Amino acid sequence: MATAKMRAFNSIAVSFAVLFLEITIGKCDEQVPLILWTSEGFSLPSQSPPTAGHIVGREQLSSYLGKALSVGPRNVLLFLQDKMSIEDFTMYGGAFGNKQDSVFPNLEGALRSSPSPLVLPAVSWPASNAVIGQIQDQLETSPLYMDPETLSQLRLNASSPALLVFRLPYGTGADLMSAREILSGNDEVIGQVLSIMKTQSVPYTSIYTALRPSREPASLSLEAGVGGGRSLLQNRGGYKERERERMMKEKAGSTYGPVEFKGEGDNTCILMWARNLSVSILRGGRWEGYDLSPSTFGEGVSPKLHGSSCDQTKSRLVLNYEGVLGHRDFKLIFAMSQSHYKVSARRWFTLDALELEYDGTKAMFNGSRSIYAPAEYSYRCESVSSFRWPALVPRSSKDPANQWRVSFEDFQIQGFNVTGSDFSYASDCASFFTPGIWMGLMTSLLMVLVLTYGLHMIMQLRTMDRFDDPKGPAISVPQTE
Template identity: 60%
Template sequence: MAAIGTLLQLRRFSAPLVLFLAGFVVLNPGHCEEQVPLILWTSERVSLPAQSPPAAGHVVGPQQLAGYLQRALRASPKNVVLFLQDKLISCCVSDELIGQVLSTMKTQSVPYTAIYTALQPSKEAASLSMDSSLGGGRSLLQARGHRERERERERQRKMKEKAQIYAPVEFKEGEDTCVLLWARSLSVSILRSGRWEDHDLTSSTFGEGVSPKLHGSSCDKTRARLVLNYENVLGHRSFKLIFAMTQRLYKVSARRWFTLDALELEYDGTKATFNGSRSVYAPAEYSYRCESVSSFRWPLLVPRSSKDPANQWRVSFQDFQIQGFNVSGSEFSYASDCAGFFSPGIWMGLMTSLLMVLVLTYGLHMIMQLRTMDRFDDPKGPAISVPQTE
């Protein structure tokens, strides 16, 4: 069965003629939704019979389409170049290939009539454009359905991103919130038979509708203790993560600071303790935040001793934030970030600059040590004699 199509647009330009025969070619008569645009243009200025645009939704039959193509090709160059794709897409690769072919024909002064179409439409490309460098203007065929699908896809993407931002773990003493904890991911690992076994605790701790068990937690003005209770973690029926924090006045800085003194893992009557006071700290009125807090790979959590069971465990937080004092409402205070002012890049720049300054200083010093001659031969006077001694 012959293909049928819809004639969308036909234009003549004062520049070298470009004709856009934008039809929707139906490849399968039983599936009329599979329509492919067809674009036709020429390299020369030609005079074509006027063609009134059809009404919206008009379907051009096979004979009508064939008749128009015959009239167009009769008046245009007889060298026909067909660009046929498996799926009609508009991208840099297709435009580059077409440009190379037509540039070669233009260099050799070969007139042509070009047709661009495909065997089937693209699900993602509902618009098609032709670069003006191919010999004429640029036409953009857009579909309302495509724009609506793009808006729906963008809306779903924003909803997905919003869903990933969940509330922190919140412990209240009475009606007041005193401890907040948040992390993008939380996992623990144990070393067994020479290999690490991992367990992800993120879904059990954070997320919409998740309420971790916090019994055993407590807080006052100087101490805070947050206990996360789990079950069946890496073969242990009872498993706890305990954050022990204190705040005190440091006379050197004349302000109060809080520290994460210890992160404890309690499981089936055994306790593993990580010391975090040396790295996890912030002013008492701030929260503490760090992109990565772990007991391995640049560890901020260190086992309390070489014989502590913590040496058999790994703990990892990603995008970690905690506040144990001076919490106002259910939101974190200003975050004191663990990233230092002097990053590796800054140090590299400073060391390179210092090296260049040292080289420049040495060069200037050598130049200043140069001495010029202070005596010269007088052609009218006696020659200068330089005594040579053994």
């Protein structure tokens, strides 16, 4: 058995190494790795990994996951990192260098103990973005966003499926040490989760992947000093130019188009975009969350918009989902209107309501007090939520919306006067008097008050009208009893 495990782990190392050799000479800026393994004593059906250089798409990934979950444990631990590339393993992993310097001891230990791990070194990031929905369809259950502390209080059942999602960060700076420390911290989180599952004696299937690639091979070769010397001799700014180009490509590759609804004449009349759309419901004293982003945005994703409508005064964007937090049919509705206001002598549009419809129930949030913009503009805000500095509030204390939380990050919407498929100029929600401006104003006011008090004290000083002359008679002051 030990020999079989060592062979499996060696094959993993060989597949990583072969792919690393390929990506150092070819372009690989849209791929993320995916690692799948099971707890001890549970074997997965034999699945041949893809050939070196082959990028696994959404359908092929669904096939891999379907075969694994049809036989393996149906308690799935999904470790979803913000960014990750194969270079993170080749640079920091012990399988490709000194094991004492590895930042993945818990991950590598889990792979060694697993009877049949599966490594997909090159998965297209749109496919990895959809992995939550694919697993959800396989298990027919909603995902639960967890952390180790919450997991320790949860009691799982081996007979009922569960999808537990653990979000892991990734360093965004250029400092390699910061990325190393963050990856090491993520590995510790994986170790804590696996230890908790082992103490509960619950079999599991684990998946470790990411939403976006973290780096490009060109930047890695420059960091390692490979092939960059000649260009640096020719151009002193070669490294900075390449780094700037890499960051621009990464930014361009990490974006996706907005949700677009076309009305009469096949003309776009509603646009909506967000980096993250999530909803949560209160059940048993705990908030259960669900990420709607993978089902709404991304390459190849076509959200269902039936029920949407638009005209000159009202627009209605309806996003239809299935299987959200246990609800078979779930709708997220943005109801907007525009009107002419005499005070400002112009037309404005407002988000009158955000509605959640599920199983015949309707929860309504009012957004007209905070979400508005000139009719020819779009509205944008870094964060729109119903619980932290809420821009969305329930219509009444008895509304079912009090049992829900909604959160949108980098939210932008336009319901009127859309030209083409691009947003108009954005009216940002940030107020003119930001905290920095208020601090400057208060500091200036305090300094003015101090200066005014000092001038007042100086002006109150009075000198004596008579002085003692040493050559003349002394000044006598009569004393009265």
